[in-house]
Amino acid sequence: MAAKVLDTTRNAVPFDRANVPGPKMAKAVQAEMAGKLISKAKRPLLIIGSAISEEGIVDVIKSMAEKGIPVAATGSSLKRLKDEGIEASYVNLHALVSYLKDPNWKGFDGNGGYDTAIFLGHTYYYASQLMSTLKNFTKIKIISIDRHYHPNAQQSFGNLKPEDFIRALDVVIAQL
Amino acid sequence: MSIKKNRFTIENLENVQINIGRVVSSHEAKESEGPTPAPEIHDLRDWDMKLLERYEPVYSPVCDMCCYCTYGKCDLTGNKEGACGIDMEAHQARETMLKGLTGTAAHSAHGRHLLNNLIERFGEDFPIDVGPSNLKAPLTQTIMGIKPETIGDFIPVLDYIEEQITQLLATAHTGQEGSALDFESKALHAGMLDHMGMEVADIIQVSCLGMPKSQEDTPLVDIGMGSIDSTKPVLLCIGHNIAAVAYIMDYMEEHDLFDKIELAGLCCTAHDMTRYNENAKIVGPMSKQLKYIRSGIPDVIVVDEQCVRADVLREASKLHIPVIATNDKIMYGLSNRSKDEVDDIIQDLISGDQQGALLFDYEKVGELAPRLALKMGPIRKEMGITALPDDEEFKKLTSSCSQCGACVIGCPNGLDIDKAMEAAAGGDLTLFEELHDKCNGCGRCDFECPKGIPILNVIEKGALKFIREEKGKVRIGRGQIGDPEIREEGRNLVLGTTPGIIAIVGCPNYPDGSHDIYEIAEEMLQRSYIVVTSGCSAMDLGMHKDDEGKTLYERYSGRFIKGNLLNIGSCVSNAHISATTIKVAAIFAGRDINGNFEEIADYVLNRIGAVGLAWGAYSQKALTIGTGCNRLGIPVVLGPHGPKYRRAYLGKPYNKDKWNMMDARDGSVQNVEPAPEHMLISAETKAEVMPMLAKLCFRPSDNNLGRMIKLTHYIEMSEKYLGVLPDDWYIYVRSEADLPLAKKEQLLKKLEEEHGWKIDWDKKKILEGPTRKVDVSFQPTNVPRLVKGATE
Ligand code: SF4
Numbered sequence: 011m012a013a014k015v016l017d018t019t020r021n022a023v024p025f026d027r028a029n030v031p032g033p034k035m036a037k038a039v040q041a042e043m044a045g046k047l048i049s050k051a052k053r054p055l056l057i058i059g060s061a062i063s064e065e066g067i068v069d070v071i072k073s074m075a076e077k078g079i080p081v082a083a084t085g086s087s088l089k090r091l092k093d094e095g096i097e098a099s100y101v102n103l104h105a106l107v108s109y110l111k112d113p114n115w116k117g118f119d120g121n122g123g124y125d126t127a128i129f130l131g132h133t134y135y136y137a138s139q140l141m142s143t144l145k146n147f148t149k150i151k152i153i154s155i156d157r158h159y160h161p162n163a164q165q166s167f168g169n170l171k172p173e174d175f176i177r178a179l180d181v182v183i184a185q186l
Numbered sequence: 187m188s189i190k191k192n193r194f195t196i197e198n199l200e201n202v203q204i205n206i207g208r209v210v211s212s213h214e215a216k217e218s219e220g221p222t223p224a225p226e227i228h229d230l231r232d233w234d235m236k237l238l239e240r241y242e243p244v245y246s247p248v249c250d251m252c253c254y255c256t257y258g259k260c261d262l263t264g265n266k267e268g269a270c271g272i273d274m275e276a277h278q279a280r281e282t283m284l285k286g287l288t289g290t291a292a293h294s295a296h297g298r299h300l301l302n303n304l305i306e307r308f309g310e311d312f313p314i315d316v317g318p319s320n321l322k323a324p325l326t327q328t329i330m331g332i333k334p335e336t337i338g339d340f341i342p343v344l345d346y347i348e349e350q351i352t353q354l355l356a357t358a359h360t361g362q363e364g365s366a367l368d369f370e371s372k373a374l375h376a377g378m379l380d381h382m383g384m385e386v387a388d389i390i391q392v393s394c395l396g397m398p399k400s401q402e403d404t405p406l407v408d409i410g411m412g413s414i415d416s417t418k419p420v421l422l423c424i425g426h427n428i429a430a431v432a433y434i435m436d437y438m439e440e441h442d443l444f445d446k447i448e449l450a451g452l453c454c455t456a457h458d459m460t461r462y463n464e465n466a467k468i469v470g471p472m473s474k475q476l477k478y479i480r481s482g483i484p485d486v487i488v489v490d491e492q493c494v495r496a497d498v499l500r501e502a503s504k505l506h507i508p509v510i511a512t513n514d515k516i517m518y519g520l521s522n523r524s525k526d527e528v529d530d531i532i533q534d535l536i537s538g539d540q541q542g543a544l545l546f547d548y549e550k551v552g553e554l555a556p557r558l559a560l561k562m563g564p565i566r567k568e569m570g571i572t573a574l575p576d577d578e579e580f581k582k583l584t585s586s587c588s589q590c591g592a593c594v595i596g597c598p599n600g601l602d603i604d605k606a607m608e609a610a611a612g613g614d615l616t617l618f619e620e621l622h623d624k625c626n627g628c629g630r631c632d633f634e635c636p637k638g639i640p641i642l643n644v645i646e647k648g649a650l651k652f653i654r655e656e657k658g659k660v661r662i663g664r665g666q667i668g669d670p671e672i673r674e675e676g677r678n679l680v681l682g683t684t685p686g687i688i689a690i691v692g693c694p695n696y697p698d699g700s701h702d703i704y705e706i707a708e709e710m711l712q713r714s715y716i717v718v719t720s721g722c723s724a725m726d727l728g729m730h731k732d733d734e735g736k737t738l739y740e741r742y743s744g745r746f747i748k749g750n751l752l753n754i755g756s757c758v759s760n761a762h763i764s765a766t767t768i769k770v771a772a773i774f775a776g777r778d779i780n781g782n783f784e785e786i787a788d789y790v791l792n793r794i795g796a797v798g799l800a801w802g803a804y805s806q807k808a809l810t811i812g813t814g815c816n817r818l819g820i821p822v823v824l825g826p827h828g829p830k831y832r833r834a835y836l837g838k839p840y841n842k843d844k845w846n847m848m849d850a851r852d853g854s855v856q857n858v859e860p861a862p863e864h865m866l867i868s869a870e871t872k873a874e875v876m877p878m879l880a881k882l883c884f885r886p887s888d889n890n891l892g893r894m895i896k897l898t899h900y901i902e903m904s905e906k907y908l909g910v911l912p913d914d915w916y917i918y919v920r921s922e923a924d925l926p927l928a929k930k931e932q933l934l935k936k937l938e939e940e941h942g943w944k945i946d947w948d949k950k951k952i953l954e955g956p957t958r959k960v961d962v963s964f965q966p967t968n969v970p971r972l973v974k975g976a977t978e
C-alpha cells in the first residue's frame with residue numbers, strides 16, 4: 011500500500027489550546043515549502059531545544075548542519091548533539107532571543123545576526139513564548155519545523171503524528 | 187505621662203469622646219533615616235535605570251492585543267501602538283507591573299490582616315522577637331529608615347506600602363505612562379515593597395505565635411498524601427494565613443484532639459501550622475490541592491487566602507466536604523455565620539443544608555472546625571465517599587479512551603495522557619505513575635475529553651499505589667538567619683569561598699515533576715553551596731529520598747553555613763532570604779542600612795553570590811518576589827513556564843561597555859567580567875539550569891580562592907550536564923590563581939592556544955589576556971555618589 015500523502019498543514023491549532031496570541035498567527039506550511047524557505051535564507055540559524063529524544067531527530071539535525079546551517083544548541087541539547095558529532099554552540103534560548111533582537115550582535119561566527127530562525131526540538135510552551143519576542147520585536151523570519159503548531163512563528167507545521175514528523179523533516183532536508 | 191492608643195471620654199462633657207490614634211513611639215525616631223527613607227516611586231529610579239541599562243527588559247507577550255479600555259481591543263503585534271498611544275513594549279511592562287503588584291498586594295494584605303489580628307490579641311506594644319539578632323527587620327530598616335521594636339511599629343510600614351500600591355496601581359490607567367523602562371522601575375518598586383510586606387507578616391507571626399526563631403535544628407514533620415492517617419477524621423486547611431488556623435490548633439490542644447483528628451495543611455498555611463504546632467502534618471504544595479480534595483479524604487476544609495483554588499467549594503461539595511471560609515479574600519458566595527451559634531452552624535453543615543460557612547469570628551472557627559471534623563468523619567465514612575473510580579470503572583474508563591489527544595492539547599504541560607490511558611487499558615500503570623508527579627493537578631484535561639472521562643481522577647487512581655507511598659519529611663521553617671550566623675559566614679560569601687547561596691523557592695508548576703528541584707538541591711549541597719528554601723519548593727524537596735530512604739532534610743543540617751539546607755518557612759518567610767544579603771552588608775561590611783536601599787543593593791549586586799531559583803513559579807506573588815530580589819541585586823532563574831510572566835532582565839556579555847564599574851576608592855573605571863550575567867532569565871531543563879546557577883554566583887568582588895571555587899563548579903557542572911567546557915569560562919579568569927587547580931595546566935594551554943593569552947610557562951603565570959587584574963581592595967560600585975570624596 012502506498013504511504014499516505016504527507017500534509018503538514020493539517021491540524022494547525024495551537025498545541026496548548028489556549029495559546030492563541032492574536033490576529034497574526036503562523037501560516038501552516040507544507041514540508042517542501044518549509045525546506046525551500048530555509049534554503050533561500052541568507053543567514054539561517056537552526057535553533058535546537060532539549061526535546062530531541064524522538065527517534066530520527068538527531069539525524070535530521072546532522073543533515074541540516076552538514077548543509078551548512080549553523081546550529082544553536084539551547085536548553086541541554088548540546089551533549090546529545092556533540093555525541094553525534096554535530097558542531098553546535100550552546101546558548102540559552104531566552105538569552106538567544108535577546109541577542110537576535112540586538113542589531114549589534116555579531117552572531118556565533120562574528121559575521122552578524124541572522125535573518126531566519128528555524129525552531130526544532132523544543133519544550134512547546136517555552137519555545138512558543140520566546141518566539142513571541144522575535145515575532146513582536148524583530149524582522150527575523152521564524153520557521154517552526156517542530157512537531158506541533160506554533161502560532162508565534164511565521165510558518166509552522168500543524169500538529170503532526172510522530173511518524174509523519176520525521177517524514178516531514180526528511181522532505182525539508184531534501185530541499186536544502 | 188505616657189499616651190497609649192485608646193478612646194477617652196472627658197468627664198462632664200456629654201457626647202464628647204476623643205480618639206487617640208497611633209502614637210509615634212520614641213524608638214521609631216531613634217535611628218538615622220538615611221538618604222531615601224520610605225522612598226516614593228521616583229526616589230530609586232536612578233538605581234533602577236542603572237540596572238535596566240545593563241539588564242535590558244526582554245518581553246515575550248502572551249497576548250498580542252490589549253483590551254484594557256473601550257478604545258480597544260488594540261492589536262499591538264510587532265510593537266505597534268494602540269489607540270491610546272501605548273506600544274507593545276510599554277504595554278507588556280505595564281502588564282508585568284500589574285501582575286507583580288497583585289502579588290505585592292497579596293502579601294501585604296496578608297500582613298495587614300495578620301497584624302490587625304495579632305494587635306487585637308497581643309497589643310501594639312508586643313515586642314518583636316526573631317531570635318538572636320539585633321538586626322531584626324533588615325528590609326524595613328533599609329527601606330523605611332526605622333528600626334521597629336514592637337509589632338505596632340509595623341503599622342506605619344504597612345500604611346506606607348498600601349499608599350505606594352495605590353500610587354503604582356494608578357499608573358496603569360489608560361493614557362498615562364508611556365515608557366516601558368519607567369513601568370519597569372515601578373515594577374521593581376512593587377517588588378521591593380513586596381519583600382517588606384512579607385517581612386512584616388513573618389516577623390509578627392514569629393514574634394507573637396512562638397514560631398521557631400532563627401533555629402537551625404527545628405524538628406522534622408511528615409509530608410505527603412501518604413502520611414495522612416485517613417482512618418481518623420481529617421481536617422484540611424488550605425492557604426497562607428495562619429490567623430484563623432491558630433485558633434483551631436489552640437482548641438485542639440486544649441481539648442486533646444490531636445490524636446483524634448488528623449490536622450493537615452496544604453500550601454504555605456501548612457508550613458506555618460507546623461511552625462506553630464508540630465503535630466500538624468503537611469499534605470503538600472498547591473499542585474496537590476485538587477488531587478487531595480478529589481481523593482475524598484478530607485472531612486472538613488478550612489480556607490484562608492492566596493493560593494487556594496477557586497473551585498474548592500464546588501469540588502468539596504460534590505464529595506460532601508463542608509468548607510469554612512475565614513477571610514475577605516475568599517468567600518465563595520457563602521453566608522456569613524459569624525454571629526451564629528457554633529451548634530447551629532454544625533447542624534446546617536452536617537445536614538447538607540449548607541455547603542459551607544463564612545466566619546470572621548476566629549474563636550468560633552477554632553471550635554467549629556474540629557468539632558465538625560469529628561462529626562463529619564464517621565458520617566462520610568459511612569457514605570463511602572470518594573471521587574476516584576473503583577477498579578472496574580477504571581478499566582472501563584481507560585478502555586473508552588479513543589486516543590484522540592484532545593486532553594494532551596488541553597494540558598499545560600502537554601502530558602501524554604492518551605498513551606497512559608492506552609497502557610492502563612492493557613493493564614500497565616507505569617505511565618500513570620510517571621504522569622502523576624509531572625501533573626500539576628490543574629484539572630484542565632477534564633474539560634477536554636469528548637468521552638467525558640474524568641481524567642484527573644483516572645490519573646490519580648492509576649497512580650494510587652504510588653500515592654500511598656508518598657511520605658516524606660520536612661524540617662520545620664526556621665525563620666530568619668541570625669546575626670551570629672552572618673558573622674560566621676558573611677566573609678566566605680563576599681570573598682566567594684562559599685560558592686553561593688541558592689534559594690530554591692516558589693510554586694510547583696514544574697516542567698517535569700518535582701524531582702528536578704531535588705536533584706538540583708542535592709547537586710548544589712554536595713558542592714557546598716548554601717541551599718535555602720521556602721514555600722511549595724521546600725515541601726517538594728522533602729518528598730524525595732536517596733537509596734537509604736533519607737530525605738535531604740535528614741541528610742543536611744539547617745545552619746547558615748556552606749553545604750547546609752535551610753527551610754526558611756512559608757512564602758512570606760522569603761523576606762528573610764533577601765534580608766540575609768542586607769545583613770551581610772550591615773554586619774560583615776558595616777554598611778549603614780537605614781533608609782539606604784541603593785547603597786545596599788549596589789553592595790549585594792557586586793559582592794554577594796546569591797541566586798534565586800523559582801523552577802515552578804506560577805503565581806503573581808512569585809513574580810513580584812523575583813522582581814524584588816532583582817531590585818536588591820539578586821538574580822533569579824525561572825523554569826520554562828517563566829517567560830509567560832512576559833518579561834526578563836537579560837545582560838549581554840558581548841556588550842563590553844555595559845560592564846564598566848567604578849572603584850569606590852577613587853572613581854576610576856574598570857571593565858569587569860559579566861558578573862552576574864543576568865538578573866531574570868529562564869531555562870528549559872534542570873541540566874541547563876545547574877551550570878547557569880553556578881555562573882550566576884560570580885561577583886566582581888570574588889577573591890582568587892573564591893573565584894577558583896566558583897569557576898571549578900561552573901566548569902564541572904557544564905561538563906557534567908551540557909557535555910562541554912563552557913565557551914565563556916575564560917572571561918571569568920583574572921589571573922592564574924583563579925584557575926581550578928586540577929585543570930590549571932590544561933586551561934593555561936587553552937588560554938594560550940585558543941584565546942591568544944600570553945603565558946609564562948616557567949612560573950605558570952598569565953602575563954597578558956584578562957580583562958582586568960585581581961585587586962583585593964577593589965571596591966566595585968555602580969553608584970557615583972558612593973565614590974570617595976563625591977559630592978551628592
Ligand atoms: S489601553 Fe490603549 S492599547 Fe489598551 S485597549 Fe485601551 S487604547 Fe487600546
Ligand code: SF4
Nearest residue numbers: 597625626628629631
Ligand atoms: S490535571 Fe494534570 S494531566 Fe490534566 S491538564 Fe492538568 S497537568 Fe495536565
Ligand code: SF4
Nearest residue numbers: 587588590591593635
Ligand atoms: S481526550 Fe479523552 S478520549 Fe481523548 S485521548 Fe484524552 S482521555 Fe482519551
